[in-house]
Amino acid sequence: MTVTKAVQHKPKYAKRATRSWTPARLGIYAFLFSAAVFFLLPLYIMLVTSVKSMDEIRMGNIFALPTQFTIEPWIAAWTSACTGIACEGIRSGFMNSLSIAIPSTIIPILLGALNGYALSFWRPRGANVLFGILMVGAFIPVQVMIFPLVRILASIDLYSSLPGIVLVHTVFSMPVMTLLFRNYYSTIPHELFQAARIDGGGFARIFVQLVLPMSTPIIVVAAIMQLTGVWNDYILGLVFAGRDHLPMTVQLNNVINTTTGTRLYNVNMAATILTSLVPLTLYFVSGRWFVRGIAAGAVKG
Template sequence: MQTTKKLTPGRIVLYVLLILFALYYIAPLYVMVSTSFKTLDEIRSGNLLSLPNGLNTDSWAKAWSSACTGVTCNGLQPFFVNSLKMVIPAVLISTFLGAFNGYVFAHWRFRGSEMLFTALLVGCFIPFQVVILPMARLLGDFGLANTTFGLVFVHVVYGTAFTTLFFRNYYIGVPEELIKAARIDGAGFFLIFRKIVLPISGPIFVVCIIWQFTQIWNDFLFGIVFASGDSQPITVGLNNLVNTTTGVKEYNVDMAAAIIAAIPTLIVYLVAGRYFVRGLTAGAVKG
């Protein structure tokens, strides 16, 4: 028989606090969305929390296709495309490299593997600013400076340490007896990886894809340092748009541009966010 929980004073206070915190975190998003649909006259005459008189999408169209981002006025569209060209291959490559490395560190240990894994862990906590100069020199030597492929290379190098950590911790939960039994049956390194390990890796793949997509899409430092002109990502384009003023400051266009830049990560979290924590904890307990 199901019992109904009583609304005690303590529980009422808890619910009120949760609602207040939720409103506090939702308020900036509400202001951004409502302002993006307002005209400049509404913004000047109203207040931040007022609703727009109607769904005016002119600011969205301008932010996408005709807003000035420096000396050009093509909106965020080319920057959005650049980010897609960068983030998709960078996420896929770093995720599959992390899966392969995690498989090796978990079940095919070799002399010095623990030391190498420790070095990768240290790489996870190196600040972005530390790698700027050596990475710029490396990109210059490879002829990848100021290119989209150069940004892909940077994010793959920096992200592989994280994906390796995630996959290694997940694969530790795979019984060693299963791997040994496959070896006895004649399965080799790649066959075990393809037939046994990869089919059970769905949850951790979701974790790494969400992690890497969010980190790479939202990155600004690498984009502003290692890219220029036609290869700059959307974070740089958004910064240029917001800081470019030709006459009146159009806050509605700025808000629409910020939401456009955030939409892909919001979609990723809405579609697969519930699997994120599940994937992180799936390999936390062995046996």
């Protein structure tokens, strides 16, 4: 009897759902395929152009694979590409971008986490008004604030310096960072905070021992957004970084738009890929964490 029941119930559990190729499913796959082609085709052209010689590029077939593979354009872009009168490549810009991006990512995340923690759990008097004023700053165009910031930084001897550009990135990122952390912390049960207060926890202790360890998903989201934004920035780096701290984006513009000599398209493409390599790597490595952070409440509220 037991064997008979097992045999009778086996088809029920062994049955697999079959996928039907409905018009809606076909439309979704067609959209995804076309979107992938749309975004990957320029990257493909950049890659194949960067490993071709100039003689082969002048033949005009930009979609063809290289007949003679070469990495000389990559070496030239890194070590000897001309940015105006200087021909030192973009390697110095890479170190400048790192020195700008690392503190400009860590400091805003810490301040945004503190602001979101205070606004979500401690709720001081006038918190909503302060938060509203802070959000207004997120809608002010960067170009409107450049001249006042230049005057302010010049008056305190921070203009055209590394601390100055880090301060500027921190100021412009505070509204978004505060919004991200405030909305994320609003999804955490308030009873946890109340229990920590009953146990004698203060402002700093609750933040460090309770709230911060629970913030890994939103910290990853904030880090990806902030690092990508700072790394890809051009206008702020051009105005505030100074000649000794120009980021890769500014040097890339100087390489591509140089008017001296022959325009080397393979070197330009290699320099472009080298400049975008850090954000691309970050998205490929941390993309899963980014999606988890968004799904955990990063944009709720």
